[in-house]
Amino acid sequence: MKALYLDCFAGISGNMLLGALLDAGLPEDVLRQQLAALHIHGYELTISKVIKNGIHAVYVDVKLTHDHDHHHRHLSDILHIIDHSSLKDKVKENSKKIFMLLAQAEAKVHGTTMEKIHFHEVGAVDAIIDIVGTAFGLDYLGIEAIYTSKLQVGSGFVQCCHGLMPIPAPATTELLTNIPYYNGNIPKELVTPTGAAVIAALGSGYGVMPDQFISKKISYGAGTWDLEIPNVLRMHVGEMTTAELPSETIVIEANIDDLNPQVFPYVMDTLLEIGVFDVWLTPIVMKKNRSATMLSVLVSHSLFEKVVQILFKETSTIGLRYYATERKIAAREVVSVDVPWGQSRVKISSYQDEICSITPEYEDCKILAVKSKIPLKEIQQTVLEQARIQRKR
Structure with missing residues (x-):
């Protein structure tokens, strides 16, 4: 089984991941072709080779060419962009899974719902490019598992749209639940919400390199900072022997x-x-x-x-x-549907690219039933029918 081990001694971000994947063999022209399928305009993607403290690495930078393209987006806007692209279903599902985790983290921090969250930094064009590009790169290289070292997150404070926030930022902290990390003495934000969301959504294990992992190739993705240590993500591309693979x-x-x-x-x-x-x-x-x-x-x-x-x-x-x-898990997606009595979430599960279950969120339907005095089973049925109609559009 082909796998990655990410050595995050200088943190992790979306562009560091994408740069390391390019350095590992993802062709630049193929990446650009796939990103064009998103039909996003108003940005320029720059890919260059740089040296960080003597280490050659690939640096990816997304520059906006029009200020109005940097407006805030809701989760539904981003999912719409992904769903209406011509990307492979697996790339779409992984991209949406990452953004769903970002929305959940932001919603918890701000005390609101995922649907109401305005994606600020993480909803901008550069994050969409980084996340979808990374999801495509992993699929292109045939990566089936991702293992990550203990992360250095940095220290101090970072300026966000809401003011100064401690490092790691609140949303990043939520995403790193159950993932080992440490602050270190670098006064910078080394782990971004995008980087944290990718490994939280797609990671197979955290902390140390698995005993069964054999490194075959090493690549480097560069970060933006010039630090006293190399600001790079070291990516080991290797294999896990299936017979020795520990149970998940x-x-x-x-x-x-x-x-x-x-x-x-x-x-x-x-x-x-x-x-x-x-x-x-x-x-x-x-x-x-x-x-x-x-x-x-x-x-x-x-x-x-x-x-x-x-x-x-x-x-x-x-x-x-x-x-x-061992276990097999159906891919899951949460969407919101509008019914005459309000709005309800719906969980859509699929296996091998085929839908196997559409389930209205019980708590949402319960609230609508209490408020409207309509039987719960009638609301659940209406939500289910509306979800099926919305899915076919």
Whole structure:
């Protein structure tokens, strides 16, 4: 399996990723041809070879040629640009996944919804080019997994549209949840929201180079800063041996027969808040015919120890069992649809480029039902029908 290991000793940004992919073999003319499919105008893409503290790297710069092209965009505007391009479905899905994470992070920071978020820096033309270009480059090079070192994020403060913000910026901090990073002593913003979103959306593992990874080629993407260290992203292009590839996920289980049932919802919420994939309860019968509950958690390797600590601290269990497992995940996209009673989100899932599920968001439909006094099932059905109509447009 072809994979990347990103050595982020000087941080990571969208243009650093794109530059490293070009240095790794992505043809410049092919990239430009694919970016033209976005039908975005008013920018100039400059690609050059530079030297950062003695290291040759590729620098990518997007310069706007018209000021009005740098206006704020909503998530729906960006998804429309991507959806109406002629890019491959996989490139579209990965690009949208990255922007969805950006919108979620911005919405949480500003206390609003994804639909109302104005993309400032991350919604500009340069970020669209960086994100879509990176998604295409990964597909072109056949990359199936991305592993990332611990990130140096920089230190101090950065000037944003809302004023001075601590480094890492709030949205970047949200995106780096469950991803290891450190500040270091470089007084610059070394990890941008775009760079953080790419590895958060597409990353397979974080922290150290996997034992099964063999580096075949090294490339460098340059950042904008001139620092005391080389401001470059070092990209290792290599392979993971499938037979030795560690499982992506672990199932942790505990049989519990002496815990107040009121505690289980609290424990489940605590686990979900730290980012486990899933958690569920199963009624069982233990030795001596005692009724009990099996608590199961589906978790990534990076969260394993944290989950173990929570289970021992918050439940009455004195022992756990765990085992590696594999999973297949349908690609997911969240869209909003308008119905006579308001707006509702809809989750659209697809596998191998075919839609397998369209599900109205229960909480949104519930709010509409309470406000309008319309039966919940009628609202859910209307939202579903509207989503199907919107999908065909």
